[in-house]
Amino acid sequence: MHRNDPCWCGSGLKYKRCHLDFDERIAAMKFNPKRGQIKPPHEIIKNDKDIEGIRKSGLINNAALDLIADNIKPGMDTLTLNDMAHKFIVDNGGIPACLDYAGYPKSICISINNVVCHGIPSKKTILKDGDIVNVDITTILDGYFADASRMFMIGEVSPEAKKLVEVTKECMELGILAAKPWHFVGDIGDVIKKHAHNNNYSVVTALGGHGVGKKFHEEPFVNHSGEKNTGMLLVPGMVLTVEPMINEGTYDVYTDEKDGWTVYTRDSKLSAQWEKTILITETGVEILAY
Numbered sequence: 001m002h003r004n005d006p007c008w009c010g011s012g013l014k015y016k017r018c019h020l021d022f023d024e025r026i027a028a029m030k031f032n033p034k035r036g037q038i039k040p041p042h043e044i045i046k047n048d049k050d051i052e053g054i055r056k057s058g059l060i061n062n063a064a065l066d067l068i069a070d071n072i073k074p075g076m077d078t079l080t081l082n083d084m085a086h087k088f089i090v091d092n093g094g095i096p097a098c099l100d101y102a103g104y105p106k107s108i109c110i111s112i113n114n115v116v117c118h119g120i121p122s123k124k125t126i127l128k129d130g131d132i133v134n135v136d137i138t139t140i141l142d143g144y145f146a147d148a149s150r151m152f153m154i155g156e157v158s159p160e161a162k163k164l165v166e167v168t169k170e171c172m173e174l175g176i177l178a179a180k181p182w183h184f185v186g187d188i189g190d191v192i193k194k195h196a197h198n199n200n201y202s203v204v205t206a207l208g209g210h211g212v213g214k215k216f217h218e219e220p221f222v223n224h225s226g227e228k229n230t231g232m233l234l235v236p237g238m239v240l241t242v243e244p245m246i247n248e249g250t251y252d253v254y255t256d257e258k259d260g261w262t263v264y265t266r267d268s269k270l271s272a273q274w275e276k277t278i279l280i281t282e283t284g285v286e287i288l289a290y
Helices: 020-028 048-071 078-091 159-178 186-198
Strands: 109-112 115-117 132-141 144-153 209-211 218-222 239-242 245-247 253-255 263-265 271-273 276-280 285-289
Touching: 048 078, 048 132, 048 144, 048 239, 048 276, 048 285, 078 109, 078 132, 115 132, 115 245, 115 271, 132 159, 132 271, 144 159, 144 271, 144 276, 144 285, 159 186, 159 239, 159 245, 159 271, 159 276, 218 239
Parallel strands: none
Antiparallel strands: 109 115, 109 132, 115 263, 132 144, 209 218, 209 239, 239 276, 245 271, 253 263, 276 285
């Protein structure tokens, strides 16, 4: 690409005024293939228009989760929560990304106690005092995706359940702090794994975070049990999720054969998850969906 060509990122600026220095910095770096260190492909780097699109989608997604937070309570069925979020997203011009994604039948995921993720809302599933619940919502607005989940403690939960929820949130927050520009994706999982293990919990490795933007799932895969200085280089303009799934017992999980979606802990012990969509900036990160 020549200096005066339009930049590959689609910003409309000349290459020399946009990503020339960026490309030169990456080209000057030495990558260690043995540690899985790789360069980020151009197609996952977002320009200002893309970032603003994801940010606006995130505003709807955040508000939908706020709505859930204001209404979730013991005795409520999970389909009611699903329908509430669906209506809010649609009324605000968005599309619930989960609905019909690869055949998923509902608009959001609601995962209770030993359900790790992808729990399907149902009129028959009633929230009970003592439950810990993950609500995972992804919104599409004008072609841009924003993805986040939160944990909710229903009524009075056990000290053990409360600690798992709190430590899992700490894992996510530590992972986000480790997501520094010009460092590696593996740094995120490294701090998450250490904090979880220090609290005698395990980290689910069969699933992880992911890039997000114009698609639901993009590169890179974010391993929440990673190793420092491994994986894809984190650079400004990358958007990804940090969403550790932390288990009370074994990290091993299985998927329900009947519905093809619901993921459970293998030992039926509790699991928790928090998720945010983050943008890698020149100085750190910006939270786009929470």
